[in-house]
Amino acid sequence: MRWANGFIAVDWGTTNRRAYLIGRNRAAQAEMEDDRGAVRIPAGSFPEAVSEIRDRLGNHPMLLAGMAGSTRGWISAPYLPAPLGLAELVEGLVWAEPDRAAIIPGVSYADAVRADIMRGEEVQILGAVAAGLVPQDCTVCHPGTHAKWVRVEQGRISAFRTIMTGEMFNLLRTHSILSEHLEAEASEGQSFQDGVRAGLTSAGPISDIFSIRAQVLLGRMPNADAPSFLSGFLVGADVRTGIAETGSRTLHVMGSPQLTALYAAALREAGRDTVEIDGEEAFIAGAVRIAESMT
């Protein structure tokens, strides 16, 4: 197999990036994380941004997932349509340097009504399937700036939906009429739970957001509770949509432990069982399988 002496696996996000040096034993020997996400890298300077990683982790071959393959990344790796499994990702690799740097394509989904795209989560999800962290048939909830609800059938991604829950929270906190009520940090607690319940039952979530400002101005909600309530409300609305589209009683929640804990709490409130999976572990598992499958 190629790269038997090790390689660097990169999960290149929009605002952050993480890289892992994978050794001969197929485990992470070193890692780095910084805020050099795709939006922070000026046009034309992606090769330098790649070199920074090798300066830190060594001059190894690289396997890159996420925004490295987007139109604002290093080299475009077009979306491959779902349903799809690891084999299609390997076939679709785009080589940025001969035998030295491969970019994993993203995944698209489309039906008569809507369309969707992902870049990066597919490596975690299919890696988790390959490593037995999730079953061959399940629904994965992947919270984040752009939360994903992903249907896995026979070990392949068959359909998914993106909900911009994290981004919506940040938009409202930073730029909206509610900003003055959202300066405190959101945390898990009674206000978060109250928000979850409101979000789970809201018929039109956008229509209920302004009420938070009114509750504060009328003295019915302390200003300090508003961020946690809004966080819970948006997560609850997200979960409401996600579980409406799956028959699974157990949801597999994958990502950073802090976020999976919040979503697991909301899913329990909605009467579902949850299994939390560390997204980092799943990513490394996926990158290793892809590297091992390269011909």
Next chain:
Amino acid sequence: MRWANGFIAVDWGTTNRRAYLIGRNRAAQAEMEDDRGAVRIPAGSFPEAVSEIRDRLGNHPMLLAGMAGSTRGWISAPYLPAPLGLAELVEGLVWAEPDRAAIIPGVSYADAVRADIMRGEEVQILGAVAAGLVPQDCTVCHPGTHAKWVRVEQGRISAFRTIMTGEMFNLLRTHSILSEHLEAEASEGQSFQDGVRAGLTSAGPISDIFSIRAQVLLGRMPNADAPSFLSGFLVGADVRTGIAETGSRTLHVMGSPQLTALYAAALREAGRDTVEIDGEEAFIAGAVRIAESMT
């Protein structure tokens, strides 16, 4: 009656303000509009901002509605609880200058689940009732940055809901991952209508917004159509919530003619009849009734 020789009526918004010189005949003789909304006026300089209006329209008594009575306005005029009519607004006037400048209070609404507030629309709505522009019992849709759906019963405001539709559009256009697709001007046409239909049937509007980006990136929607589609989608979702809470077959749509036309189109798509009312005419009618009722 007071102010028989005329007065200035001001509708002080968040980002803009409009003022009308009302003459002895109770009609507008002169008017001004500029972008000196409440957020553009530094703390402590509201008196100067008031003087600017008298410099333009003459040194007359003033009746002020909207943000002039907010905590970031001239003098705080606390919200009065619905249900309420013109008589309560007159009783609740807060005098900023003895016999020379009165501020109209806002209106609050609260039930077990949610709360709401308005400042300014109440003058238009109760003015329209008093002038016979809308019936004593009806539902008024008032589109804008913060759209309002207002239940009028026996000529009084009994309940209302604010939906931050205009603000949501601006947040998404200016600050979100969708920004690059939203540079064109939104307009009424096929894409708007398609968006309205999608919004009217969306079970979770926040959950469907990201699909617009995916549709564009996958070549299923021209970039130039995205703003009109999103505009229609948000208006459709707004209308879906608004009509779910009223038994009225005919909706009275009040505000700027450009916006009332968009909402009337969406309401017709939802199978409702509409009557459009010019918000400016309604505001002047309301201000005149309040001035005439002062003791």
